[in-house]
Each structure stands twice: as C-alpha cells, then as structure tokens.
Amino acid sequence: MKKTLNKVVEILNAQNIDEANVKARIILREIANMTVEDMLLDREVKNEDEVLSFAQKLAQTKMPIQQLLGFGYFMGEKFKVTPDTLIPRDETEILVKCALDKVKELQKDEIKPLSVLDIGTGTGAIACSIAKNSQNVEVLGVDISSNALMVALENAQKLDLIKRVVYRKSDIFSALREGEVFDIVVSNPPYISEKDYKNLDTTVKDFEPKTALLAKNDGYEFYEKIISQAKKYVKYGGYILFECGQNQAQKICMMLERNGFQVSDVVRDLAGIERVVAAQMIFIEEDELTF
Template sequence: MISEIVKILKDANIDEPQAKAKIILRELANLSAEDIFLGKEIKNKAEVLDFAEKLAKTGAPLQHLLGYWYFMGEKFIVTPDTLIPREETEFLVKCALDKAGKIKKETVQILDIGTGSGCIACMIAKNAPQTEVLGVDISLNALQVALENVQKLDLIKKVVFRKSDIFSALREGEKFDIIVSNPPYISEDDYNNLDKVVKDFEPKSALLAGESGLEFYKKIIRGAKKYLNKGGYLIFECGHNQADEICKLFEKHNFTLSDIICDMAGIKRVVCAN
C-alpha cells in the first residue's frame, strides 16, 4: 500500500513522498511504523488513496489537508490562516518555561505576540500552572483557530486572546513578566526563494517582515519596556543568521542579553533578554 501512495506523490513531484506516505498511513489508517513495514491490511484503502490523490493534485501542505498538526505532543487545529507549528518553536516555549519557573510570583503574566494557532500560548500555560497567557494577533481568523485550540485543550481559564497589532490593543498599565514572540522574520529576498508549499499556502502576513526580515523585532523591542515588569524577559524565535542582529537591537534599547539557544541544526534559534 505504501508503494502506491509513494508513486502517486512522486508522479506529482511532491517533496519527501516516502515520509509523507508514512504520515498518511499513520493518520488516516492508524498504522504504526511496524504495521507499515509488515504490510498490515488497510480497511479504508479508498479513503487513504483519495487523500493521497488530493495531496498530489493540490500540492497543499499535508497539515492543511489533515486540518491539524502536532506540537510538543498535542494536536493543534491548523488552517491556511495560521502557520503550521514547527519543531524548532519548541525551543522558544522551553525557554519561556525556564524563565517562568524562576519568577517568584503566584501568577506569572505572559504575552504571546503573533499567537497564530495559539500553540505557543497553550503549551506554556499547559506546562507552567502558575502562568496566565494573553495571546495577540492581527488576524481574527487566526484568533478563531487559537480559541478552538484553547477550548480543545481545556485551557480557557488560563489563556485569553485579543485582536491587536503588536501592542496596539494593550491597556494602559497592563504589564507582563515575559513577552514571547515568533514574529514574521522572512526578508523579501528570502520570501521569493521559499519552498512553493510554504509561499503558496501559508499566510504571507505571518512570514514576511520587510526588506531585512527584522521589522517586527524592531517594533517589539522598541515598545516592550512599557509593558514588561521590572526584570521581565523578552524572548524571540529568530531565523537563520538573525540572532546577532537582534542582540544588537537589544543592546541599542538597553536590554541585557540572557540566552542564545541553538536548535538541533545548530542554528541560533532563540534569543532572550531582560
């Protein structure tokens, strides 16, 4: 069966056909890697092949066709209005959890800028019981997805959302112990060279960040001090070769660098300052 799916995807020039075929069998036929290896019979073969044909025909992200994807062990609803959760973003969440654990307060207030599907906000709240998270996003459609994810994970008392262009909808005197963000960070040149499956199907507004790719970092760093409690942390996910430039922005605005965290590929993926 897997060979049939791989052929369908290969014939349509879909990237990583073998890996995607295994995901299709896992998600639609509930087969383990061992089941696939042993060629276990599939009861819903027509459904599985229809899905593979749809993927081949549209070229859309597998996650969009499924309607969900996994992040830190939880299943999140995803749509074309939100970025698909990516493994490297776990480093951002883990950094926020580490800092939240060091803040000696009954309730640690966290702001997630550009919350998208809500995966960052949800996993911080789920893994740090002392936190309350406000997620903001300029897209109402993304916020609707985020709200569905919060409800599904039963975090409605710990995570709330607000439509906001970065800080625009924050209230006077509203303060946070930690601000986290995985903002748009793709430069115009890099955007033009993105994989077709990303450029054609994921929201441009969640990817593109001006000529340099640093526009949102600049805006957030400039405005963050007004909304951070004394000693509070500002934590970013960043793109390839951006960490050093962000550190310079921290220094320019009198933040003290706390951490630079590399991902599994050795890329400086998360920067933290206070």
C-alpha cells in the same frame, strides 16, 4: 499495509513530493489510524481507497500535509490549522522550551502567578504550550488576524486551557491597556525579508498567509517595533524571547541591549542556526528608582 504504503509513496514520488516516505507514514497514521504496531505486523488497511485518494490530493495540490489534514502537531498536541494560520514549526518548540525555563526560573522560590504575552499567536501553539506545561501561568495571545484568533480559540478550548489562555485582536501592543505588564513576552513574529520571500518554496508561499511570514526592513520590522516599545510591557527582571530567522540573532541582541534588556540566551536549532534569543529586562524608569 506495506502494499498500501508503497502505493502511497509511488503516488507522492510521481509528483516529486519531498519526504514521500515520511508523509506516507503520516497519511497511514492519520487517515487509516495505523499504529507503529500495525505497520510492523503488516496489518491490512481497511480504508485503502480513502488513503490513496488523500495521497492523490496531496500530490496534485502540493499543499502542506497539515493544511490538507486540517491539523498539525506541536509539543505533542494536536493544533487545528487553516489557510489563515502558520503551521507550527518544530524549531518553535525551542522557543517554548526556553520560555518554560524562564517560567521555572521566575517561580524558583514559589509557584507565584506569572503573566505571559504571546505576540503573533497564530494557532495559539506557543500560548497553549506554555500554559499547558506550567503552573499558575496566564497567557494573553495577540494577533492582527481575526481568523487566526478564531482558530487559536478553538485550539485553547480543545486543550481545556480556556481559563488560562485568552486572546485579543491587536496590532502588536496596540490593544494593550495602560499599565498592562508581563513577566514574559514571547514572539515568533513574521521575519522573512522581501528578497527571501521571493525564493520561498511554493508549498509555503502558495498555502501559508503572507502576513504570517513577510516583514519589511530586511526581515527586522517586527523585532524593531516590538523591542522599541518592550520596556513598557515587560516587568523588571522579566524576560523577552524571540524566535529569529537565519543570521538575524546578533542584530536582535544588539537591539535588545540598546533598549534596556540584557541578553541571557542565544539558542541554536538542530541545523546550528541561532534560532532563539532571550533577554532580561534590567532597565528601571528614573521615577521608579528609590534611594
């Protein structure tokens, strides 16, 4: 096994693939079903040819490994990915964990039914993970991409969540019905500015959908669009949560505060970047006030 591992690392290094050691171990785990124990005991790799040919394809195409495998892991579950979907990122787990904390808070006294809206659901990784790790919660995932929604549906089916996660094609809120409101709205929207998009790594730019990444107005397009309409869709006392790009959190907090929300959390990722913003709906329509 060590011999095969070294050959894989060599193939990847020859094409300057980053994190060659980590990727080599992933290839052995996923293509040869090698466990940590197999690795420690240096067991023979039965399908070395297949393993090496996968490594060569990865090195030549420079595709993200999840795209070549056809899946990636998120919150411990396997999610199908295709060229139409963003590969779920580790930092997005922070957003899911924060949303799950809000679910717990809202269900503190009783496990009452809650509704969650996931805007820009992609593979459905956020929607499915929230449903999977909570009780009595229904999630609606919306996306503008029909192809992404087909992948999201497959993921929900595989995770046996089809009764609790539904999807709808929608340009942000466009397909929501009058009066449809949610306890929690969550979104990891496209947030890369035109300027930053130009400098993105080619493994991202060449293989992940532009519509999942790029946002006008210096990256704030979707935050502006969502926040300006959000008070119609978030219940009083409910929450809105966003993943944000580097240095975007403070401006997003200001937008939220100006639009009927009170910021409750700003959570940093492992690199110290303010990655997630959560805010509570505190605005009451005048005609809803009772004296």
